[in-house]
Amino acid sequence: MFSRGISPGQEGFALPSVLLMITLLSLVAISVLGLQLILRRVALMEIGKVKAEYAAESGIAKSLAEVGAANDILRVLSGLNLHFDSEDESRSDVELQPWGVYIRARSEGGFHQFRTSLTALTACNPSSEFDNALIFANATHQLVFTGSAGILGNVLTGQPGATVGNLSNYNTPIQIPIKGTLRRDQRPDLVPFDTLLLASQVRSYQDLLSGKIKMGGDAHILSLGSGIDFLVDHRIITDSLDYLFIRGNVTIDAKIARSERPLFVVVNGDILLKEPFTASGLVAILGSGALTIQEEVKIDEAILYSWKSVELKEGATVSAQLIAPSILLKSGSRAQYPSALISTIVGLPDSTRQSIFLSDGAQVEGFVGLYSTGLSAQTDRLITVRPGANVTGAIFSGGAVTLDGTVQGCVMTRDFYFYEPPTKYFGWLRSGTIDRTRLPSGYLVPYGFSTTKELDVLDWL
């Protein structure tokens, strides 16, 4: 402007200042517009994510309803894939596979470009048999109460029914201590146990242990051995590992968490799980020898299988499926819901002794089951609940039960048994109590132990 010869003080400033203002305001407008667009996109993303998550959950519900209605576990054993489309344009792809005595459901929900995946463990709603406090499936002798034994809930027995008995060192009840109805059946029986899932899972574990490996071509495998004593820590177990094979006794103190891809640790030898061992989610530890779990380890949803025995040391707390012929919970140990203690000899000699022993003060929340096809004596197929031990859930025994502790839920057994020198007592209860009214609502049982096939979500991983 000076070049135009206008003297200082006379040059214009309104136009430059307006142009400057326009520039500044344009920048502000662009920024605010950008911010608004981002906020709107975030809000729409929230909606998309919620719809994708709902689609994933809905997919699991639909797949469980479909499998339950078809009552066809065979399709699940080899892995069942299902696809669902919803009217709101969301979709879900669900994969169902066995996970021990439960069924694992992995669902990927989608809405436009948004995706969410969820994994759940599922189990069965208890059938009407579980409405009873006790099913005493023995047609040959009476159910005999003595001492402080008592039952709150309905009882089903054989024709001999129930009575009270005299036993030295124990008070004799004045009347039969059943607060509920007592029903006699000509041929009382346990819930018919559908063994397909359990047997197929146990056989697959045995195949892994015996080297008959069946796995996908892209499986990530690591083999260690042969040695005497291995120490497995976090450096060995990487996130991409699918199978870890070890020959020899092993101590594991790694921290493992899996929510989508399972990890199988297969050990030909004894296993010791010690602090700071942590297993969360889809982790299966399979051993041919004794499996011992020490105090202070953390186990959540894992499978612990042994050809011989599983032992929880004093004070150990887990939430897991313990599967072995012999299971021992030492004093003060705890298996939290949804734990399952399953004694089975599938694939093992019929003469193999089976036992589940809950020491004084041990606690189980979930399912305690002894399944047997063996012909050995009932005392070789025994669930023992010591005084002070507590089961919240259900006990199912194809052999006998020594019940001196408490059960908050129900008991199904072929017989009761205890030994008071010099006599073996069959059908007697001396200090055990069963309270059916304290079974929590929403309690689910492993697949096969319920006559209904009403599958429901047990836990989200």
Next chain:
Amino acid sequence: MTILIHIKRDDGYTLLETVVAMALFVSVLLPLGVAVGNLMLDRTSDEFSLRLRLAEAEMSRTMVERDFTWASIKTSEGYLVNRQVERIGFLRNVRISVSKSGSGEKSILVISKTFLDYE
């Protein structure tokens, strides 16, 4: 040419400039200012989030209380939350729609979820 030189030398140049500036101010700056103001006051994204929260809360309530009845709830924020439930076998398909109260019930957000119900 003489006039141009005269104009160039005239102090009135700033008047022309002011006129142009005023024209720009009226035609560009004011609308731009109004637009920026509107954008800053825009609460559309907040409303999206609010509708989603209302729908999610109703879905959670339905699931926890197992209340599978049809219902229409007017919220304090001026929205109408509708719950529709359809039963297919053991499945309950719950559809929650949110509409502006008094807008002829035209849904502005719909979420749906399927539950298992063995009862």
